[in-house]
Amino acid sequence: MNCSVMAPINVDNVNGTKVESPAKKALPEVETDTNGNEHKRYSYEMLVETANFLLSKTPVRPKIGVICGSGLGSLAETITEAQCIPYEEIPNFPVSTVEGHYGKLVFGRLGDIPVVAMQGRFHYFEGYPLWKCCLPVRVMKLLGVQTLIATNAAGGLNPNYKIGDLMIVKDHINMMGFAGNNPLHGPNDERFGPRFPPMNKAYRFEYRKIAKEVAKELNIENIVKEGVYTCLGGPNFETVAELNMLKMVGVDAVGMSTVHEVITARHCDMNVFGLSLITNECVTSYDQDAEANHEEVLDVGRMRQEILRKYVTTLVDRFSKVMKAHNP
Ligand SMILES: O=P(O)(O)O[C@H]1O[C@H](CO)[C@@H](O)[C@H]1O
Numbered sequence: 401m402n403c404s405v406m407a408p409i410n411v412d413n414v415n416g417t418k419v420e421s422p423a424k425k426a427l428p429e430v431e432t433d434t435n436g437n438e439h440k441r442y443s444y445e446m447l448v449e450t451a452n453f454l455l456s457k458t459p460v461r462p463k464i465g466v467i468c469g470s471g472l473g474s475l476a477e478t479i480t481e482a483q484c485i486p487y488e489e490i491p492n493f494p495v496s497t498v499e500g501h502y503g504k505l506v507f508g509r510l511g512d513i514p515v516v517a518m519q520g521r522f523h524y525f526e527g528y529p530l531w532k533c534c535l536p537v538r539v540m541k542l543l544g545v546q547t548l549i550a551t552n553a554a555g556g557l558n559p560n561y562k563i564g565d566l567m568i569v570k571d572h573i574n575m576m577g578f579a580g581n582n583p584l585h586g587p588n589d590e591r592f593g594p595r596f597p598p599m600n601k602a603y604r605f606e607y608r609k610i611a612k613e614v615a616k617e618l619n620i621e622n623i624v625k626e627g628v629y630t631c632l633g634g635p636n637f638e639t640v641a642e643l644n645m646l647k648m649v650g651v652d653a654v655g656m657s658t659v660h661e662v663i664t665a666r667h668c669d670m671n672v673f674g675l676s677l678i679t680n681e682c683v684t685s686y687d688q689d690a691e692a693n694h695e696e697v698l699d700v701g702r703m704r705q706e707i708l709r710k711y712v713t714t715l716v717d718r719f720s721k722v723m724k725a726h727n728p
Pocket residue numbers: 468469470471498521523551552553554634655656657658693694697
């Protein structure tokens with residue numbers, strides 16, 4: 401990736417009109433509903449402003465969006481004709497505070513497919529409410545993105561998983577949602593999606609099937625697994641008792657992200673593929689001496705960067721063919 405930051409240009413925005421790129425400014429994050437109750441959230445108009453700003457900065461019209469997990473930012477380095485926009489310059493965007501998350505949006509091409517990648521995501525433990533963590537997903541939707549590839553680093557709870565394995569996410573358990581913390585909490589804006597979105601097909605079956613075929617073609621099927629992911633609030637790693645409870649309810653990999661992004665993406669009818677890099681073994685016994693740590697997470701990301709780049713680039717190509725077949 402040779403990242404250029406281009407001068408602002410005037411292009412069609414999501415409403416089909418010409419826009420000037422505005423300087424970054426903070427907009428109010430409070431909306432009042434029909435009963436006069438105030439809710440902290442991004443309004444549709446704020447997100448349109450953010451999308452229009454981005455469209456005014458780049459001629460790329462992305463069809464696929466990639467969220468790079470912890471230590472997986474190098475995924476975006478395969479992007480050609482890249483234009484990087486730091487989060488600090490984007491109206492309404494939070495900033496990344498976690499090591500291994502650069503804090504840039506990268507527009508360009510993977511193969512010949514126009515894409516946008518987040519080099520750095522937002523986590524709840526950084527102090528951002530879930531609706532704020534998920535702002536980029538709705539912005540991607542407004543940019544024209546139809547498919548979201550959400551990657552993450554995760555602890556392997558399934559005893560058959562080894563450090564460095566890749567887990568195709570088959571499903572998730574929304575632990576934070578059990579306690580009422582959901583990115584869709586609050587008034588629903590039908591322009592994004594329905595009040596009660598179904599979630600039983602969160603991770604597109606067709607993409608999971610393709611991902612298994614591609615794993616065979618690339619000769620990495622021995623490290624590619626499929627399983628259930630859960631997100632906890634973090635930032636602390638889990639206790640032994642917590643991990644054993646999660647194991648009992650069918651969790652294969654544990655992290656602190658992704659679930660709320662996927663819920664937001666499905667709410668606005670994006671197709672989703674989820675991929676976890678197993679960066680550490682979850683400690684499920686009091687006899688084990690190991691302790692999870694973020695350095696190891698980043699190291700394993702570096703160790704697997706070549707394979708991940710090749711795998712994700714190939715998946716983008718195959719997914720785009722499916723998208724064209726459904727939407728000629
Ligand atoms: O989910 P991503 O962003 O990949 O990061 C994972 O890695 C960090 C812990 O090392 C946590 O932020 C966890 O969520």
